Amino acid sequence: MDIFVQQLVNSLSVASVTILIGIGITLIFGLAGIVNFAHGEFLMVGGMATWFMVGAGMNFFVALVLAGLLVGALGFAAERCLFRFTLNRPMNGFIMSIGLSVILQHAVIRVFNEFQKSITDPVGLVWTIGGVDIIAMRAIVVAITAIIVAITYFGISRSRYGMALRASVADRDTAELMGIPVRRYVTGVFIYGSLLAGIGGALMISLFPITPFTGSVIIIRGFAVSLIGGLGNVGGAVVGGLVLGLVDGLSAGYGYPEWTDAYSLVVMILILVLRPQGLLGGTLGPKAS
Amino acid sequence: MPVTDNSAGKTGAAPEGARARDRLALLTADNAAVPLPAGVQAITAILLAVLLIALPWLGLGYRFLSIAITTLYTAIGLYGLGLQFGQAGIMSVGHAALMGVGAYASAILSVQLGLGLWASLPFAMALSAIVGGVIGLPTLRVGGQHYIIITFCFCALFVIVLTNGGTFTGSATGLDVGSVTPLPGINFDKLSNNYYLVLAALFLAVVATYLIGNSRYGRTLRAIRENEQLARSVGINVDLHKLGVLMVSGLFAGLAGVLQLYYLRHISPTLFGAFPSLYLALMVMLGGARYLYGPLIGAVVVNFLPEVLNLDPVDSRIAYGVCLLLVILLLPGGVGAGIKNIYCAITGGFETQKQRGSNGRA
Numbered sequence: 001m002d003i004f005v006q007q008l009v010n011s012l013s014v015a016s017v018t019i020l021i022g023i024g025i026t027l028i029f030g031l032a033g034i035v036n037f038a039h040g041e042f043l044m045v046g047g048m049a050t051w052f053m054v055g056a057g058m059n060f061f062v063a064l065v066l067a068g069l070l071v072g073a074l075g076f077a078a079e080r081c082l083f084r085f086t087l088n089r090p091m092n093g094f095i096m097s098i099g100l101s102v103i104l105q106h107a108v109i110r111v112f113n114e115f116q117k118s119i120t121d122p123v124g125l126v127w128t129i130g131g132v133d134i135i136a137m138r139a140i141v142v143a144i145t146a147i148i149v150a151i152t153y154f155g156i157s158r159s160r161y162g163m164a165l166r167a168s169v170a171d172r173d174t175a176e177l178m179g180i181p182v183r184r185y186v187t188g189v190f191i192y193g194s195l196l197a198g199i200g201g202a203l204m205i206s207l208f209p210i211t212p213f214t215g216s217v218i219i220i221r222g223f224a225v226s227l228i229g230g231l232g233n234v235g236g237a238v239v240g241g242l243v244l245g246l247v248d249g250l251s252a253g254y255g256y257p258e259w260t261d262a263y264s265l266v267v268m269i270l271i272l273v274l275r276p277q278g279l280l281g282g283t284l285g286p287k288a289s
Numbered sequence: 290m291p292v293t294d295n296s297a298g299k300t301g302a303a304p305e306g307a308r309a310r311d312r313l314a315l316l317t318a319d320n321a322a323v324p325l326p327a328g329v330q331a332i333t334a335i336l337l338a339v340l341l342i343a344l345p346w347l348g349l350g351y352r353f354l355s356i357a358i359t360t361l362y363t364a365i366g367l368y369g370l371g372l373q374f375g376q377a378g379i380m381s382v383g384h385a386a387l388m389g390v391g392a393y394a395s396a397i398l399s400v401q402l403g404l405g406l407w408a409s410l411p412f413a414m415a416l417s418a419i420v421g422g423v424i425g426l427p428t429l430r431v432g433g434q435h436y437i438i439i440t441f442c443f444c445a446l447f448v449i450v451l452t453n454g455g456t457f458t459g460s461a462t463g464l465d466v467g468s469v470t471p472l473p474g475i476n477f478d479k480l481s482n483n484y485y486l487v488l489a490a491l492f493l494a495v496v497a498t499y500l501i502g503n504s505r506y507g508r509t510l511r512a513i514r515e516n517e518q519l520a521r522s523v524g525i526n527v528d529l530h531k532l533g534v535l536m537v538s539g540l541f542a543g544l545a546g547v548l549q550l551y552y553l554r555h556i557s558p559t560l561f562g563a564f565p566s567l568y569l570a571l572m573v574m575l576g577g578a579r580y581l582y583g584p585l586i587g588a589v590v591v592n593f594l595p596e597v598l599n600l601d602p603v604d605s606r607i608a609y610g611v612c613l614l615l616v617i618l619l620l621p622g623g624v625g626a627g628i629k630n631i632y633c634a635i636t637g638g639f640e641t642q643k644q645r646g647s648n649g650r651a
Contacts, residue, residue, distance in 0.1 A: 029434075035434060035437075082614060082618070085618055086617070086621075089621060090434070091380055091574070092574070092617050092621055094380075094437070095570065095571060095574040095613070095617055096613070096614055096617045096618070098567055098570070098571060098613075099571070099609075099610040099611075099613035099614045099617070100610065100614065102606055102607075102609065102610035102613075103606075103607055103610035103611065103614075105606075106603045106604075106606040106607045106610070107607060109603050110603050110604070110607065216563075216564075220441060220442070220445065220563075223438050223441075224438075224442075227435065227438060258452075258453050259449065259453065261445070261449055262446055262449045262450075265442045265445055265446050265449075266446070268438075268442055269427075269439055269442050269443070269446075272427065272431060272435050272438065272439055273426075273427045273430060273431070273439075276430060276431040276435055
């Protein structure tokens, strides 16, 4: 039982990072209509920036905020300089994002190197609750993710900005006629998603080491999470992240370990074929395809 | 629709800038649908054929010829991808896996049954076509973006299956095959002969693409690409045609995979994973999927760019990414579109071009 609870906290903390990147993708893909393959690299850049700042003697939590802002700025630049021009040709945007991911990956290798980087546990505490040892940092990662999910969820579903955003997705022309600056909202969503990727990267490096190639591994999980839950659906991304975490956890424990990666892929393909709109329903992706 | 139409419409205020912008619009426009005069087409084809046939005689060295062979068999696979994306509008980022199906089918037939290239080729191509169709089944239910993710998943799954396939697929180390069975008087161990073998296959791929593009079948595919609902409502069996084009694309991929196998003589799972697949998608976009020579141009650019730039691997990747961004931003139709538009701008006698120009000024 103790081991089970410990495993649960560990899986939850890993799932948290997946959920953060999943939310970023679900917003950018589902609401802004941009297929950004470089999103994983955004996360990696966030992690690397955190590693650099912590290495320079900065407090981890300050570095986390700065990494989020940095990657948010990166997202702003990418949207203004690149994706803005391909909004009516999503396929070109997709190809450009692959180019961007190649550039970011190798720029990081050029600036640092290709070896894996890690930081020491920034909190360094172990809580013992009812005989269960819980690494404090992992619990903090889960808590930060929960707060971000809550803010995003209420922002999208309750605030007037969220409502305007959803209106722009439902009917772009009408939304523009009602005075909603749709283009600005697209930029805003892109920045917000990138910011989450930066924070996700910072949290990720606090859990395990990352390399410049981490982004390309995690991006497919991010797409999986957002598609399983339903594009543009924040709650769906959380469910998707938990489903994927559960599948991974169970398969690692009970199945053949060498097939671990295959299970989540099969689950994803099945869900895409059987329920293309995702488990909780979403926007079915950008309309201009 | 060229993306530049908007800017051309707003040019009333500044006539000087307007003319420059019109000219830029002409260069970046996507004129894939407008045929060039038959004579120009024929001359281009003959010049290109002569250049490709003469290549081994130019004395450019072993390394150059090796890259040329890689370029050509990649281009064969790209013609399949160009067909499904350029004509039918279905993009895939799992195409390397489809090439891998052909390569592995041929290699397994060679290891288990001792079949050579010629005997295993039909089986490998057929299997690639069938797998292409099976992966294509979900496209009938889900949209294009979802299909991209599905093909990407298939690619990752394929690599995992190959890696865990034991001695049957050679696990992570892969499989080895012998050399190509010699035809009477032709020994394919010689590099230039291997080059001509791949070139002959490429020739078939280009001819097939040309014939499909100019046939009733090609027009049907384009109708589906432009407006699926409308195509359905005039009685076109959209589902059947989509599966059909994916299977034809699989045939090309199988052919390319077998040629790759017998050129490298050794294959391993990483050759057919997610990144080779992404690169195939890049090449076809870079060259221009809707143009007859687009896939070939894309393959040439991507394979020869690192050689031309002569940078260390990291810098060449960065340069490559930057080039890609520039091409997509400035030439949304690919390099093929750029070459065609430059030709048209020079000669000037081009119906659509005039029409677009007058629209811009109006």
